[in-house]
Amino acid sequence: MCGFVAFIQNTPIVDLDTARRAITTLTHRGPDAGGEWREEDVFLLHRRLSIIDLATGDQPMQSGNQRYVIVFNGEIYNYIELRDQLAREGVKFKTRSDTEVIVEGYRYWGEQVVNRLNGIFAFLIWDRHERRVFAARDRLGIKPFCWATQGGSLIVSSTLEPFEVLKGFKEIDLEAVRDLMTFDYIPSPRTILEGVNKLEPGCQFSWEFGVTQPAITRYWSPPVENPESVSPSPEELEDLLDQAVARQMISDVPIGAFLSGGIDSSLLVALMVRNSSKPVRTFSCAFAESRANEAPIAEQVARQFGTDHLVFQAEDIGPKTLLEFLSQLDEPLADPAIIPTYALSSMTGLHVRVALSGDGGDEVFGGYPKYLQNKQSRTALPFGRQLDAFLRSVNWRPQRISSLYWRTLPPQDITPWAWSRFGDYPVFPKDIRELLNPVYHERAKVDQFFLPWETRGKRFNLPVNTALLMRVDLETYLSENCLVKTDRASMLASLEVRVPYLDEIILDRILPLAAHKKIINGELKALLMPLARKILPQAVWNRPKHGFDVPITVWLAGKWKPAIETVLDWGEANVSMFNYPYLRRLHQVNIENGKVGRFLWNPFVLLAWMMNRSIKI
DSSP, X not given: OEEEEEEEOSSOSSOHHHHHHHXXXXXXXXXXXXXXXXXXXXXXXXXXXXXXXXXXXXXXXXXXXXXXXXXXXXXXXXXXXXXXXXXXXXXXXXXXXXHXXXXXXXXXXXXXXXXXXXXXXXXXXXXXXXXXXXXXXXXXXXXXOEEEEETTEEEEESSSGGXXXXXXXXXXXXXXXXXXXXXXXXXXXXXXXXXXXXXXXXXXXXXXXXOSSOEEEESOOOOOOOTTOOOOOHHHHHHHHHHHHHHHTOOSSOEEEEOOSSHHHHHHHHHHHHTOSSOOEEEEEEOTTOSOOOHHHHHHHHHHHTOEEXXXXXXXXXXXXXXXXXXXXXXXXXOTTHHHHHHHHHHHTTTOSEEEOOTTHHHHHTOOGGXXXXXXXXXXXXXXXHHHXXXXXXXXXXXXXXXXXXXXXXXXXXXXXXXXXXXXXXXXXXXXXXXXXXXXXXXXXXXXXXXXXXXXXXXXXXXXXXXXXXXXXXXXXXXXXXXXXXXXXXXXXXXXXXXXXXXXXXXXXXXXXXXXXXXXXXXXXXXXXXXXXXXXXXXXXXXXOOOSOOXXXXXXXXXXXXXXXXXXXXXXXXXXXXXXXXXXXXXXXXXXXXXXXXXXXXXXXXXXXXXXXXXXX
């Protein structure tokens, strides 16, 4: 994959030396080559991880008529078909790269080119004649894209690292802090840095000198249910998955797959074997202290399909290593699974340059038990308002009251409660008003803690049911957590990861289906299960679901305890927004019974990230 920065400026706010320092922060995203294009005070800079057209695909790249200049991060899986279409219209190509297909496609089709792209992408095109920018990000935000305006200029970057070397981007966005505490991640368009935005998935924008903000439009959203959509037969679904895997295996460098032993990754490996003339390389990672070591099942899958399989025993992660890793993130992310994902990516990257991953299978096909929660009956206890008022009137949050409090919530409040780590709830350990000092409550808008989720949910005009939960998950948990985790962890290891379950041919066929056609009589992934039973070992599909497990509460109370205490001490001296007696109570309770480590983890991740950068509030 790649990384880029662009400075579109009439009068210089950033000089070329600073621009070069900015792109250097993205070398891990593109270790193979670097390029820059400059015209007056417009700078486009790029770092390349070479995957396709190793010889002639360098960027920034100009169109054949020299009018347009592009910087691009991603892979376009249908670029050969698009190139053939454009060639029939008389377009001449100088390279075999998908980058040239985008810029020539824009030259021929204009902004409609984005609707023709099947792949993972974030790109910016500079029109030298009109002095105008056009940019876009893929449907589900698999590739990152950040932007800001300053002094009448536009700054665009793949991730936040380049902003750290620029002036004027040092303030922390307190609403982003609220979001990180609530969801474990920061939903688009907000970032942790005040004044810097993410382009939302499925969006495009245009910008020109003289306007304050870019014009942002959405070209794709997860479709609503179509009651007339018919479920694919097992044979049709197998063919669709086979097509998606085959075209995502296109590469001019070695390719492999993450193999966890779960249904999603195991199916991908089985289909990769069909489409490869050589043994497929597969990789697993085992943590000695993890409760769910799936390496033996992954090895069984590897034996059945004859893959060239490696199992990595993850090295022990001590407090120093933990703090070093968290400091490398461009933005705090509080999903502990990023740690084993990085370990797996680092070791996989020593052997291949591209890996396929099963990300997205649960969101597209209905694989999470939480999608069944709304079907469970619950009678709310009658004294909810009185209990809430009483708890808010006292200064102490007793333990073990949350289960009683939850039972008093009205039905409309169940989803915010279940989908948030912290919220506006007067119970330990979930109380965001106790976590943050009162002086910051208004600026952080703690009463709107669930607004980012609700804003997305309202677009679908659905009741809170399984269909809504699955669609909003695509734009929140998947896009902003899972895909960010995979992108950041893999790119720190200079490894490109592709996600066939999110291929357009899968999304277009499966997303319009009603939820009850994906989860049938309580069976999750009902569409995938016949295929899994047909071609995978029984040990893969006949067992409970496991995530990429990290024993976070145990490690925070044990070997990571010195890191926690170092960060809390630094934070108490430098970051006033947190209530440190509350954080230390979380820490002590976790040491005693190990039940609140996930609540301690979120503020710890943010403080560790800030400590490395000496950011004070």
